[in-house]
Amino acid sequence: xxxxxxxxxxxAGNDGPPRAGCSIxxxxxxxxxxxxxxxxxxxxxxxxxxxxxxxxxxxGNQPEEPGTEVQPMGDGRVLVHRVAAGxxxxxxxxxxxxxxxxxxxxxxACPADTTAVRLLxxxxxxxxAYALAVGPRSTALWRxxxxxxxxxxxxxxxxxxxxWLDRAARMLAVDRETGGRTKAVVVDLERGGEVSPLLxxxxxxxxxxxxxxxxxxxxLIRSDAPSPGRARLGWGVLGSTLPVRFPECLRLPxxxxxPFAIQPGQALTPERCAVALRVDGGFGSWVGVWRPAExxxxxxxxxxGWLTGAGLWTADGELRLPCATPQTPCGVARLPAPGPDETxxxxxxxxxxxxxxxxxxxxxxxxxPxPxPxPxPPRPxxxxxxxxxxxxxx
Numbered sequence: 001x002x003x004x005x006x007x008x009x010x011x012a013g014n015d016g017p018p019r020a021g022c023s024i025x026x027x028x029x030x031x032x033x034x035x036x037x038x039x040x041x042x043x044x045x046x047x048x049x050x051x052x053x054x055x056x057x058x059x060g061n062q063p064e065e066p067g068t069e070v071q072p073m074g075d076g077r078v079l080v081h082r083v084a085a086g087x088x089x090x091x092x093x094x095x096x097x098x099x100x101x102x103x104x105x106x107x108x109a110c111p112a113d114t115t116a117v118r119l120l121x122x123x124x125x126x127x128x129a130y131a132l133a134v135g136p137r138s139t140a141l142w143r144x145x146x147x148x149x150x151x152x153x154x155x156x157x158x159x160x161x162x163x164w165l166d167r168a169a170r171m172l173a174v175d176r177e178t179g180g181r182t183k184a185v186v187v188d189l190e191r192g193g194e195v196s197p198l199l200x201x202x203x204x205x206x207x208x209x210x211x212x213x214x215x216x217x218x219x220l221i222r223s224d225a226p227s228p229g230r231a232r233l234g235w236g237v238l239g240s241t242l243p244v245r246f247p248e249c250l251r252l253p254x255x256x257x258x259p260f261a262i263q264p265g266q267a268l269t270p271e272r273c274a275v276a277l278r279v280d281g282g283f284g285s286w287v288g289v290w291r292p293a294e295x296x297x298x299x300x301x302x303x304x305g306w307l308t309g310a311g312l313w314t315a316d317g318e319l320r321l322p323c324a325t326p327q328t329p330c331g332v333a334r335l336p337a338p339g340p341d342e343t344x345x346x347x348x349x350x351x352x353x354x355x356x357x358x359x360x361x362x363x364x365x366x367x368x369p370x371p372x373p374x375p376x377p378p379r380p381x382x383x384x385x386x387x388x389x390x391x392x393x394x
């Protein structure tokens with residue numbers, strides 16, 4: 001078992017208002033990144049919900065290490081995760097006139113066999129933040145902001161990833177490795193960290209969850225179930241009766257395709273949600289846009305200075321990508337999503353999706369009834385070969 005000791009700070013509050021790279025709050029109001037000035041690294045907060053984006057530098061008393069994690073909170077403060085002398089230190093930074101204020105939250109000291117401690121993606125609501133501490137046989141889930149620093153769950157196995165499934169920050173999906181296989185599971189934070197299966201596509205497959213949209217229930221996964229030894233992108237809908245699909249159009253030769261944002265607000269039409277893809281190939285990185293109801297990926301050039309892999313959708317279908325150039329150190333490229341294909345010809349054999357079951361594919365049938373949305377908060381169910389049956393919250 002992973003046993004980490006809590007070392008609370010003397011002035012840590014009970015109610016706190018994010019990782020290197022660019023991190024964006026679930027609601028899209030703030031972003032944070034670690035940036036470089038000369039030879040010194042420092043956190044920077046971006047405000048994204050105003051007429052124009054702007055950045056606020058938050059340098060501390062000394063330069064940050066290049067691996068320091070930063071994450072924006074919902075009230076505009078920035079959570080910082082530092083490592084010093086084997087301890088993992090968490091603090092909140094905020095602007096104070098010309099300087100930077102800092103509220104130490106506490107530290108987590110883990111055994112030497114803990115292989116990683118990292119922040120999870122920003123939680124919906126922006127009031128709390130969590131981290132995973134991975135040990136050789138189990139993984140500890142820690143609340144590191146929004147209350148006293150505390151371990152809230154112990155998950156058997158080695159966990160990675162991290163996807164929020166609801167807007168209440170109750171249901172967290174992680175990828176758990178046990179017995180040489182990786183399966184996504186759900187941790188219920190309101191039931192003492194109760195763990196239940198989420199992805200069980202095949203007994204001998206590695207099934208990971210990449211993204212989820214709480215409004216529509218659309219989930220993006222990566223699994224080698226349809227092609228043993230080769231992971232493929234797939235999609236499903238929590239609460240739907242349709243099986244998991246693995247679209248051929250998402251298999252791009254000699255490219256790595258990673259979904260990073262799903263269009264929100266499409267509660268009754270998950271198959272029409274726009275999904276933003278980061279595509280990495282021999283010519284660099286660019287943006288792909290895809291909808292489950294379509295049979296192709298629209299390829300868009302990456303804007304200059306894109307903080308690669310970061311971005312968010314608005315409900316009305318505008319993709320916003322944070323960018324930084326010498327001329328515009330804080331900018332947002334706004335790309336309208338290409339309209340859905342309304343006149344598609346019949347699918348060829350090569351265009352058919354690969355599914356994990358035999359029901360007919362009706363995702364492109366405009367007369368097919370849309371899957372009913374999952375209840376709130378959603379109670380995830382195993383995405384197995386059988387349909388995505390609903391599991392009602394007890």
